[in-house]
Amino acid sequence: MIERAPRIRVQRRPVHGVLLLDKPLGLSSNNALQKVKWLLRAEKAGHTGTLDPLATGVLPLCFGAATKFSALQLDAPKTYEAVALLGITTSTGDAEGEVLQRRDVDPGQLTPERLAQVQAQFTGAIRQVPPMHSALKKDGKALYEYARAGVEVERAPRDVTIHALELAVSQVGKAQTAIKIIVTCSKGTYIRTLGEDIGQALGCGAHLTFLRRIDTGGLGVQRCVTLAALEAMTEDERLACVQSVDTLLAQHERVTLDESEAGRFLSGLRRRGPWADAPAVAVYGTRPRALLGVAHVAQGELIPDRLLSPLEIQQILESAPRA
Structure with a gap:
C-alpha cells in the first residue's frame, strides 16, 4: 500500500487590499486567484471579472474588505492590446479554434486611409x-458548452462602446499580415469578436493570435506583479x-x-453636510485616518452604500506599516 504524504494545512489570516497581478498565459482567472490566495494565506479573496486563459495582463485580485468593492471594476473601461492575423477565420475567433476559411490578403489594400475608415466604423457605440465560445448563459447553460457539443444557438446582438481604437499593419511570423489593435472599451466588449469584425470589414477575415489587457479602470500593467515574481518572494515581500x-x-x-460623525456613518446613518451631489464617494474617518466605506451624496446628504466593519478597519490599521 502506497503511503500518501500528509496534506500541509495552510494557516489562513486576514489580508485586506488589492494585488494587481499580471496574469500569465494559459491560466484561468480563478486559478490565478487561488494560487495568489494560497501564497498570501488569505482568508477571503475574489477577482474583478474574468480574463480569458489565452489573455495576459492586468487582473486586480481583491482580499478581505476589498472584495466589497470588486464590482466597481466590472463596470470600468478596459484597454487591450491585440493582434489579429488576417486571412484566416477560426471556430473560436482565436488561435485555439479550427480553421474555417482561408483568404488571400493584399497588403497593398491596407492603406492608412482604409485603416482609418475601418477604425472610425468601430469607434463609439457598436x-x-x-461568440459561441463564451461564458454567457442560454437556458442556464454556458454558450461554450453548446459550442463544444457542436450546437450553435441564436445570440442577440449587444450594445457596447469603443471609447478609443488604434489600428496598424503588423506581421505574425514570416510574411503573415496582421493588424495590431489597441482598444479602450466598455464592459461586455468581446475583443475576439472585434478582431473578427475588423477582419470582415477589411474583406479577408481574421482571428486573434495575441491578447493582453494593459489597463482596467486606471490600473495599469506597469503597476502589476507577475505570478513567478510572487512565488520567488518571501512572505513579507508578498504582503508588501x-x-x-x-x-x-x-x-x-x-x-x-470627524470622530463622532464617523461613528454614526459606520452605523449606517445618513449624514448631512456641505457636500455637492456625487454618485461615488469614498468616506474616511480621522484619528486615525481610515477608510470607512463608500457612499453617494444627494441634496446634502451622505448616504452609505457599502461599509467596512469595525473589525476590518481594526485589522487594516494593525497591518499598516509603522511610521
Whole structure:
C-alpha cells in the first residue's frame, strides 16, 4: 500500500487590499486567484471579472474588505492590446479554434486611409454578436458548452462602446499580415469578436493570435506583479505587494468625517453636510485616518452604500506599516 504524504494545512489570516497581478498565459482567472490566495494565506479573496486563459495582463485580485468593492471594476473601461492575423477565420475567433476559411490578403489594400475608415466604423457605440465560445448563459447553460457539443444557438446582438481604437499593419511570423489593435472599451466588449469584425470589414477575415489587457479602470500593467515574481518572494515581500483597499476607489470623490460623525456613518446613518451631489464617494474617518466605506451624496446628504466593519478597519490599521 502506497503511503500518501500528509496534506500541509495552510494557516489562513486576514489580508485586506488589492494585488494587481499580471496574469500569465494559459491560466484561468480563478486559478490565478487561488494560487495568489494560497501564497498570501488569505482568508477571503475574489477577482474583478474574468480574463480569458489565452489573455495576459492586468487582473486586480481583491482580499478581505476589498472584495466589497470588486464590482466597481466590472463596470470600468478596459484597454487591450491585440493582434489579429488576417486571412484566416477560426471556430473560436482565436488561435485555439479550427480553421474555417482561408483568404488571400493584399497588403497593398491596407492603406492608412482604409485603416482609418475601418477604425472610425468601430469607434463609439457598436453592436456585437457574442461568440459561441463564451461564458454567457442560454437556458442556464454556458454558450461554450453548446459550442463544444457542436450546437450553435441564436445570440442577440449587444450594445457596447469603443471609447478609443488604434489600428496598424503588423506581421505574425514570416510574411503573415496582421493588424495590431489597441482598444479602450466598455464592459461586455468581446475583443475576439472585434478582431473578427475588423477582419470582415477589411474583406479577408481574421482571428486573434495575441491578447493582453494593459489597463482596467486606471490600473495599469506597469503597476502589476507577475505570478513567478510572487512565488520567488518571501512572505513579507508578498504582503508588501498588496495595495490599500482604496486602490479601487481612485475615481471616487473624497469625504472625511470627524470622530463622532464617523461613528454614526459606520452605523449606517445618513449624514448631512456641505457636500455637492456625487454618485461615488469614498468616506474616511480621522484619528486615525481610515477608510470607512463608500457612499453617494444627494441634496446634502451622505448616504452609505457599502461599509467596512469595525473589525476590518481594526485589522487594516494593525497591518499598516509603522511610521
